[in-house]
Amino acid sequence: MPNLNLTTRDAAALKVDAIVVGSVSTDSGASLAEGHGLPAAAATHLAAVLADLEAKGKPGETVRVVAVPDVSATAVVVTGLGAADAITPDTLRIAAGSALRSVATKATVAVALPAGDEASLAAVSDGAYAGCYTFDATSTKVSTGTTKKASATKASSGPKITIVSTLGQGKSLKAAVERAAVIGSARDLARDLVNTPPNLLTPQAFVDRIKAVAAASSGKVTISVLDEKALAKGGFGGIVGVGQGSANPPRIVTMAYSPGGARGSRTGGVALVGKGITFDSGGLCIKPAAGMLTMKSDMAGAAAVAATVIAAAELGGRVPVTGYLCLAENMPSGTAQRPGDVVTMRNGTTVEIIDTDAEGRMVLGDGICLASEAKPDVIVDIATLTGAQMVALGSRVAGVMGNDDAFRSRVVDAGGAEGEASWAMPLPRELRAGLDSSVADLAHKADRWGGMLTAGLFLQEFVGEGIPWAHVDIAGPSFNEKGPDGVIPKGGTGYGVATLVNLVENHTA
The missing domain is CATH 3.40.220.10 (Leucine Aminopeptidase, subunit E, domain 1)
Incomplete structure (x- = not known):
């Protein structure tokens, strides 16, 4: 690096x-x-x-x-x-x-x-x-029918960079450069995860990679994992349903950084929930072949969350931060979830499945429930959630929704300060009726109009009472299919890491 x-x-x-x-x-x-x-x-x-x-x-x-x-x-x-x-x-x-x-x-x-x-x-x-940044593609080569572990994939080494300062070398200037290096390394981790081929980054391989990185970093991040049995026993029907069609079962990973002397009147800190679909075929509502070509990137939200928690610990901030990585592979098979199924989420809400290709909101719903149970000060979920985000805002600007306008603005401002563009979007009450179901508490998808917003309205149903929450849809800016441009490489961009680090650093309860 x-x-x-x-x-x-x-x-x-x-x-x-x-x-x-x-x-x-x-x-x-x-x-x-x-x-x-x-x-x-x-x-x-x-x-x-x-x-x-x-x-x-x-x-x-x-x-x-x-x-x-x-x-x-x-x-x-x-x-x-x-x-x-x-x-x-x-x-x-x-x-x-x-x-x-x-x-x-x-x-x-x-x-x-x-x-x-x-x-x-x-x-x-x-x-x-x-x-x-470059991705070392040679580390993913397959030989004699076996693959190297996903933990072997990483960015290639880079130059020693000397920043020439006309402002002196004061403590705050040195700290700014050191912070840039920490965030840069974390962002490269997220890029590596997104760029890793999906056969090398199954949910369990993702877990193994994060454990290895956390162990090699500051040593201040604790990790716990719910496997498929624990998820079923715990009532996580959303992520269990999404993952049940795959031979690679789902996981929810909790990453926690809990510094001493936490700032704020409460100790809940910031909770971050990331969508981690390591490959999205669409399930039984299968995608067109061309639509699957970039679906290894459907875990970019979880990658950003994991990288943020690692960076927060490396920076030694005073704000507690907990990341929830909702990892699953969405595949078609004889055991796959069907349109029309009804599942029960972690908080007891029943959901009618409308389209198995709208799986991200199901894993996030369970993750937001789990995050809410810890009573954090705020929750942010980040996800490659809807194609509607790209229709509305293009490939470089994320959409930010939330249940608290002031907190939503803080998320947008955090991104603006770090060069990650986003735009505040509404959650219109009149669209909520599109999520009504005759057989469950909720239909998990409404019609096509305002699809980014109805996805946000769905997720809002799982946020704990009184907790400010923001939803960041990064379907566009998380992955660059074109050539490199400025700070953006081809492939995984690491979008969201700098925004979330800034938000954590400037959090007050």
Whole structure:
């Protein structure tokens, strides 16, 4: 994994493989952004090269120049920032990600972007780390009919990254860089989990991987697991029904970080519930073949929750956080759940199954019940839940619903502070009638109109009384089927980890 550190030395004097500086857009093309710290000869040379290449300085543009005079580095990478008067922390984050992706195989890289405050420095650090991610596909190769364990799959090692600071090396600045490294590592864990082939990441393999990671990290996370027998005995009819068609039985994993001196008037802290469908065939309501190609990513919510709890413990925060990973494989078979079945959820609510391809809300319902029993201060569930989310908000923006407008806004704001876009969505009361059933307390799916919202209304039924709750639908931003872009790699994105860490860090009861 990449290594982040901070320096106040002149970028030109650093003996690294590459230095990253910024460019801005002007009427005459790209121009070096302020704050690069390079000597005049280097700046003049780079300006000439940018002009000759007709560089524009637009976000996402990168130009690599070798043999720059008066610079110790082998190469200088110039990354576009757009208009000089419109540079934000998000701009810097994306530019750093684009630049580092172009030199991710190098051993040492220095980043000298114009970070004029702590938030900007943190964003540069975050983007630089995120841009280095690659998934080691060779670790998933199959030989002689056997597969390697899922715990062997991880991101490849990255460069040593030196962030050049014009703000000094104060305690808070060092902490910001260290925090970026912790979140970056956690986000890469989530990306690895999402990218792992589904035959290597069954529910039990997911459990094994998280146990191994937790043991190797801070040692402050406790883990308990409910297997299929315990789930049936405990009345978790939602997840049992979803998983009963698979040879790989379901699990609910509880991950807890409980620091001393917890902040707030209550000790319940933050509960996070993640959808963890390790593969979604659609069950008996089977998906079209093309619709299954990315369904290994249907556990991205659980991956984000697991990574967040690990990160919270690594950061040593004072807020208790408990993650509930609702893991199952949704498969068709002679034992699979049928449309028309009625199951009883953990809280005693009976649910009529309408469409076995709407399985995520069933496993989350049980997980939210379990989380509510511990009486946390707040609950957030995160899930690749509905195609309707992508219809409404596209592939980069998550939808956030909730039973408390102020808490819903806190979730949206937490994402905005970390470069993870989301949008507050309503839970209209008039849509609730679509979940009425003549044979059970609830139908588990309404009609197609407002599908993202009716899924949220369904989940709301399982939230404990008086507990603020938010539901984050990440069907779009959790997985990128296109090419890499800024901090976003192809495949699993790790969306949600930074949002949830921010929310936990800033939680007060």
